[in-house]
Amino acid sequence: MSARRGGALMRLRGMVRKESLQILRDPSSIAIAFVMPVVLLLLFGYGVSLDARHIPLAMVIERPDANSASFAAAFQQSEYFSPRRFDSIQDAEQALRERQVDGIVWLRGDFSRRLLAAGDAPVGVILNGVDANQARIASGYIQGAWQRWLQTYMAAQGRELTLPVGMEQRVWFNPALRSRNFLVPGLVAVIMTLIGALLTALVVAREWERGTMEALMVTPIRIGELLLGKLLPYFALGMGGMLLSVAMARWQFGVPLNGSFWLLLAASTLFMLVALGMGLLISTVARNQFVAGQIAILVTFLPAFILSGFIFDIGSMPAPIQLITHVVPARYFVAILQTLFLAGDVWPVVLGNAAALLLLLLIFFAVLGRKARKRLE
Amino acid sequence: MVNAGLPAALTCQGLGKTFASGNRVIQALDGIDLTVAPGRITGLIGPDGAGKTTLMRLAAGLLRADAGELRVLDLDVSREPLAVQSAIGYMPQRFGLYEDLSVQENLDLYADLQGVLAAERRGRYAELLHMVGLARFTARLAGRLSGGMKQKLGLACTLVRPPRLLLLDEPTVGVDPVSRRELWAIVQRLVREEGVSVLLSTAYLDEAERCDEVILLHQGRLLGQGTPASFSEPLAGRCYLVNAPAISKRRLQMRLAALPAVADAIIQGESVRVVARAAGPLNLSSLDAGPADVEIRPVAPNFEDAFIIRLQGEHDVTTGESPPPPMAATMANDDAAVIRVDRVQRRFGEFYAVKDVSFEVRRGEIFGLLGANGAGKSTTFRMLCGLLPASGGRLEVAGHDLRRAAARARGRIGYMAQRFSLYGNLTVAQNLRFFASAYGLTGQRWRERIRWALDGFDLARHADMASGDLPLGYKQRLAMAAALMHEPDILFLDEPTSGVDPLARREFWHRINLLAEQGVTVLVTTHFMDEANYCDRLVIMADGEVLAQGTPAATKARFRDAERPDPTMEDAFIALIEQRAQTAGEPA
């Protein structure tokens, strides 16, 4: 019995050593594991931002005076806007049409008169609604600037602004609402999916293409040993990519890691295994790199990107699509990541999502155990 | 029998296996009963699609049989595949060497997988590396080895734990003659010294003669089993060598093949080998060969004779009888050189793939380019087709300097690549239409040439079939038809018969002969040394240089000695390589 186990260990050692040597000698594996995370992180960290700053705004002041100037100043002082003066609404509208400005703030000629006389001066705001999300954000900022102006104006008048309801906001975990803080942790899930599923699917397909699989299969190696031998080195590679991403998130992008690092490591281990399981499952179907790559991108990468809550809020998707997201492993990992990074060790979130990952892991490996055979057909 | 006490290496009864390909079902093996004796070399012979690889894979436990029983070393393969795999060695056709691992690392991997104990390894490695001649290259990456060396390393990896049965699937395909001899020597030594049983499939019929026993498969069925001699014996008295100095051997071969009394005629050395349809004196009175100057010598039948006759019985093979494809233009057979290669070089970085190669090819000649893998023949060939610019020297094809008028020169040549290289998912007709247009044919000529190709090559029946699904022989016909679409003056053929079974090879050479008769110049590379005899003249290359140049007869004559009164092309080739290795002062 121990002799047989010795044989299994020896075979496993042989496989692991072979895979490791191949990884070290193949620049493309190293590139996928270490260069791609850096590129993706830089691209997303710097290229993708939902935080509008310096929104180009047309200020139309038909009759300049002290009041309109103080109103315009509220916009000039804000870092959210870079206002440009226009003399007529027609010019401003033309600029909006030509996409030179994203919005117009229009103080009509009777602004000061109505402000002083009736205390009821309308300010026209026109927004370019093409990008609905940005328009909404811009509208929020404009309302903020307006309220700040109101307060200083009333204070200067010696009056107090009496709105029936005053609202106070407290944003937890990410008070400045930096979009980078939520994009970068989620990206770790996308990167690990790429390494785990895409790379594994590709390397197994490569063995089929080059005919090395046939030679491997005819040795006394068991199918479990073969899969484990593939899994271990790529697990190490994937965890390396994960650590690199976490380090970059922490120090390059200044995302706080409020939760425990060890908990993060444990959750990543679980997710890495799920991703590797997906890769191996794909490889049982696809026997050339082209097909393996296509399937891996379609069923693992794209869902991890779009259906995981990484960028788009799952709760706002139509019900059938929300249903689909439940089989996207990245969904659970993204939830864990965002929580561990920004909120801390929130056990109900971590445990609930980890349980879902564990369930998927068991399902994937059960299917793998049934499908993987040491046969060529 | 030497090992009468041992169980059979392999037995099967009623073995059957089918594959589904699209909506067609292919019967790869059908009711095979056979026994492979232990301690011997058994050859598995058959044309393309005979089921050789399927049988090997079934025996290795890589496929599951649909019907029948298969026992290897007295173990049921379907029940105990792991036990079988622990006892056998199997080298697939494309052996899975990891090209990014070194020789030593490849050996280590297979030693680990095969459970070779650490204590045994040193001795076994030394023994194997010595045997395959790779002891000096242990640190080299497998991807950097030559084709022959890779094959030998594959064999060493298979043998790292001494197997009781060795399965070799076409181990010598694409391997040069020198390495081929070495591989055979290794296998024979294993059987002799270690008592291994060997089952080996091959497409080279001369290799069948080296086996102790031969199994003949055809379209998934067993045609026969026995010693090589037992196959050829029935043909005793029907085989002859014919010489007729008055006419060229190619013309003689064509005329002989057309005779009703002749079952098979091929060029062998400087003669034509003939198998008669019946025993008895060969009557060549109808042979229009001039003044009775025909010399007929009876010879002993060989395995190839038997193989061809046997397969002719299986289906109506039309060697030498298919209608000649009509070529519109026939040119005068003058002696003008249509290809001039003058001190041509090709450098890849620091490495010279071709250095100072010069030769000329005359109109209407069949000109051969022979050499081992990496000898530079493919590079030379690609330069001549305008696929690769030369680094130095002068290339002239059909009167055009390839440096200046490549496009115009290309209009005069036809090219047939080594692998089937037409559009596999286009139909036969779509392929022909495309190439006709690509060669600039229009209107009436366009229609005519497509018709010609469909009729002349017997492709009309398959016109709407995806060309990738054609049987191999038809693929080759289609490739040739496409290359001849524009009636080129010069035809380039790169390893045209590799992987093609002997029947299709015969048909192919028949067509080439006809073309040459009509004045088309043919330049051909080949690694089948016996095919070199079809050439009018040839060059033999090694390491980018020309080693010998001349007619086949003259080339062989250089190596005639007491030991070899009648050297074959292969003898001459190996002698040339060895000579070169000696002068270079290093073992090959």
Next chain:
Amino acid sequence: MPRHILALALKELLALLRDKRSRFVLIGPPIAQLLVFGFAATFDLQNAPIAIYDEDQGAAARELIARFEGSRNFEVVARIDHDAQVAPLIDDRQALLVLRIAPRFSQEILSGGGGGSVQAILDGRNSNTAMLALNYTRSIVTDFNDAWAARHGRSGPPVHLEIRPWYNANLESRWFVVPGIVGLLTLVVTLIVTALSVAREREAGTFDQLLVTPLRPVEILIGKSIPGLLVGLLQGSLIVVVTVYGFGVPLRGSVGALYLGMALFLLSAVGVGLMISSLAVTQQQGLLGAFLFLVPAVILSGFATPIANMPQAVQWLTYLNPLRYFLIVLRGVFLQGNSYALLMDQYWPMALIGLVSLILAGWLFRHRMY
């Protein structure tokens, strides 16, 4: 066009369409992406879970809460009654927002003094969602204030905003995303068709067979670019139809202006694809090359997030990206109702990129032919 180039283009198309794998590549991923992007890629907030922490229990508070309950953006999932319940709700992601209404809210609001106070506590883990929830909350509160002031004859603030979004009155983010998909998918398909076309032939060994014909390299390149253009145009048109009739996005501008943009865009996509094609020896490399171009091209195009939010250096980089210009054309024509004149600044950069990339592809092709 010379007959032999047409024959080559026809052959390319046939080879593409008769192959099961490439048919799949042309049909499978685009449909999946259209559906997923079209439905899932939304920045609108719907039924976001909120919790109400009403410490006041007065009539005014009930009125305010009713407004939250009536909003389709929010769904009240919990009502709580002491402080300790807030943290678990937010931490465990059961509620995105807790609306806390201070004690004496109704009393203060009725007294007409400083006003009642409400506090919105948000989960900031997804900053965008939090920002949207904040904006929705703010507008509900503003509406409440206006209504209250009007009903009780109080003067409102001396200045009020009249906000009007142009082109997309209801600010539906789908109207923004779906026209972008036209650009995204035509780019993906055209790039993959052209980037793999030479590598596929190299792998099948047919490339040599093609090169020994009298076709010139430029003619081969033209023949290979036509299928990419055709397939891209066809797929683009199909998605335009789905965008208009399936997703109900208005097509307000000139269709001609849209197609001029598409043609120029496809030209540059084909140019980039052929450049990759000339460099790639295997399909694997071709695919990798296409992927390496696609990911940055999509991210740095303004497809999902505005270019204006990027750092200045990255913004300069986007000027090299043809998708950047085409997305503006698409949204300009679909939503803004633009015609040729307003899109000139988008047309010429695409034409330039197309020209340069095609010339480069030709040069690379000639030098990497062997």
